[in-house]
Amino acid sequence: MVAPPVAPDTSAADTPPTRRRDVRGTLLRIVLAAAGGGLVFLSFPPRTLWWLAPIGFAVLGVLLHGRKMRAGFGLGLVWGLGFMVPLLRWTGEFVGLIAWLPLALVCALFIGLGAAFMARVSTLPGAPLWMALLWVADEHLRSVFPFGGFPWGKIAFGQPEGWYLPLAALGGAPLIGFAVALTGFGLAHLGRDWKLGAPLVVLPLALGLAATPLVGTAPDQGTVVVAAIQGNVPRAGLDFNSQRRAVLDNHVKRTIELAEAVKAGRERQPDVVIWPENSSDIDPFRNVDAAAQIDRAARAIKAPIAVGAVVVDKSDNLPRNTVVLWDPERGPVDTYTKRQLQPFGETMPYREFFRIFSKTVDRAGVFQPGSDPEGFTMGPAKVAIDTCYEVAFDGVVRDSITAGANLIAIPTNNATFGFTEMTYQQLAMSRVRAVEHGKAVVVAATSGVSAIVAPDGSVTRRTGLFTPDALVAELPLRGEATLATRLGAWPEWVMTALGLLAVAFGLTVKRRGSRPTPGAGVGEEETDGGPAGAA
Structure with a gap:
């Protein structure tokens, strides 16, 4: 009789030093x-x-x-x-x-x-x-x-x-x-x-x-003088808007101060004024006093203002994150409603389920999304509006550009994130969007950082955090579509x-590689990549 083959002794492979090396x-x-x-x-x-x-x-x-x-x-x-x-x-x-x-x-x-x-x-x-x-x-x-x-x-x-x-x-x-x-x-x-x-x-x-x-920067459709207003907020945090009137008053005040600087010849007369998201959390269509304040600012600066507001729609009595185009002579003439809402902030998916873990979910809103990507005609500019969170989404920004825009505005509210890096991360997104679509970008933030971004992504002016300010700049209007926009x-x-x-x-x-080869010995090993040694 032929003795059966003796299996090799592999006990040494399981010695404590080997296991320690593996760990x-x-x-x-x-x-x-x-x-x-x-x-x-x-x-x-x-x-x-x-x-x-x-x-x-x-x-x-x-x-x-x-x-x-x-x-x-x-x-x-x-x-x-x-x-x-x-x-x-x-x-x-x-x-x-x-x-x-x-x-x-x-x-x-x-x-x-x-x-x-x-x-x-x-x-x-x-x-x-x-x-x-x-x-x-x-x-x-x-x-x-x-x-x-x-x-x-x-x-x-x-x-x-x-x-x-x-x-x-x-x-x-x-x-x-x-x-x-x-x-x-x-x-x-x-x-x-x-x-x-x-x-x-x-x-x-x-x-x-x-x-x-x-990366083109030539103004093939002329130029426009833009002002970004940063009015600041009473305090950072989730409850900044508990003083909603103070936030609105801050932006009105800073706009009127800019108007006085224009009158004195210290600043150029803007064609377009951009206020931040949530600059008026008081619905100007329902509150006569808020409307009067915004109208006062628009008449003082003598230019249309894009006002970030919370508007309650009459059809369902639910809020919308809306930008209102406020003309100095005619008042509110157009609106843009934010299309990409922030889950767990502006909306709350599966609210009942997540309430099991934290009652803070009840602080999330019940905002309703918009659907129209078209922005505003403001003076010589056709302005794409991409509100705050929307700037992170490729398709949302592109849709607003292909609607005919030659300038991008990013009204945003970063007060709810204090002095963290969030505002700088979001500004970086705006700079990428400028190059992606070959358009100048105006970032208007309630508390900073507001900025003026050239079509090549460079920041020409910017504000600090939690300080009232106004940025005025002449920007190129570009209708030429980049390859990225077209594709x-x-x-x-x-x-x-x-x-x-x-x-x-x-x-x-x-x-x-893992299929057994006909006639192969049963002792051959296999690795994740197939037969032994393939990996």
């Missing part, structure tokens, strides 16, 4: 993942360290290479927490952890899901390209789901100072995110394949520099589809 290795990877996400956070405004973002992606690329999808999800989740927890701290400034940490966790879970798929394609030929495409897909998913999406944290919004910014004119925010991720994943690939990694690092930067001349969402859809196709191919390769 230390796992802990090291977790720390590196959190640090990589932290680097991306540090690349965001108010800091100007835009170059840290590719390094953060390089860390993620190194960690994901050859990992199983489950490990990729875990590492991506930690990386996402390192990025999103500090980035979104402003959401809990006055309501605590109940808003901040769950939101950061949800965003990180989406990143973890994307990282799982990135791990799957990390060993395919051209892996950095597929991984960068999957990042675009991941951002797209976060922008539409759940509750209408939450695009805050798009990589493009951390790049208003960087070499990648001009790419916005070609393919919008998704193209910037793709270029940054591709650079980082290319850096991670340098040690494995210099011939592939080096071009993937250099190409996105070169494209950004080459696109710079494509719309197509670049994002194409990149998302290519990334998903790469995942499908990677999963197909895995299934084929």
Whole structure:
């Protein structure tokens, strides 16, 4: 008889030192993942360290290479927490952890899901390209789901100072995110394949520099003198609007002061005046006194004012976040109602369910969304109105541009977030939108930061926080559409589809590689990538 084969002794593999090394290795990877996400956070405004973002992606690329999808999800989740927890701290400034940490966790879970798929394609030929495409897909998913999406944290919004910014004119925010991720994943690939990694690092930067001349600034439809009014609020926090009359009075006062400066020759006469979101939380259609105050300001400045107001609609007696166009001679002549409402703020999805966890959900509003993207004709300008939260959504801003606008106004209210970084993050979005659509942008905030942004994304004037101010500037009116405006969402859809196709191919390769080979020995091992050694 032939003796049966003796199984090899593998007990040494389970010795305590080996297990300790495994634990230390796992802990090291977790720390590196959190640090990589932290680097991306540090690349965001108010800091100007835009170059840290590719390094953060390089860390993620190194960690994901050859990992199983489950490990990729875990590492991506930690990386996402390192990025999103500090980035979104402003959401809990006055309501605590109940808003901040769950939101950061949800965003990180989406990143973890994307990282799982990135791990799957990390060993395919051209892996950095597929991984960068999957990042675009991941951002797209976060922008539409759940509750209408939450695009805050798009990589493009951390790049208003960087070499990648001009790419916005070609393919919008998704193209910037793709270029940054591709650079980082290319850096991670340098040690494995210099011939592939080096071009993937250099190409996105070169494209950004080459696109710079494509960002037009010429006033092909003339110019307009714009004033952004920052009246300030009585105090920061959720209850700032408990003194709604004081907020309105502040904006009236600062506008009249500007009118006096114009009369004295210290400032130019504006053609257009932009007040912030919530500058009149008293409905001027129902309150005669509020209407009289706004009318007083408009007559003093001798220009139409876009007034951010809370208006209660007669049809259902429910509030709308509305911008009212107030003419100095005719009074209110047009309105724009905010289309993209902020969940858990202006609206409350599943209110009864979330009340189980916190009664603060009852502070969320019952605002109703608008549907018309068309803004206002104000003097020589056709002004797109994108109120506060709307500036984060690619499609919302583009719809207001394709309605015929040659200037963008962003009325916003940041008083509810105090001195946090939120206002700087939002200003960065406005700068990206300026380049994306080749239009000057006027940001008017109740408490700051208000700013004037040129079509090339540069900030020409800005205010401080919680100080009354008025910014006056002559801006170009541009009707020319950028390639990004004309293409719309197509670049994002194409990149998302290519990334998903790469995942499908990677999963197909895995299934084929995991099938037993006829006649193969039963002792052969398999890895996540197929037969032994394939990964």
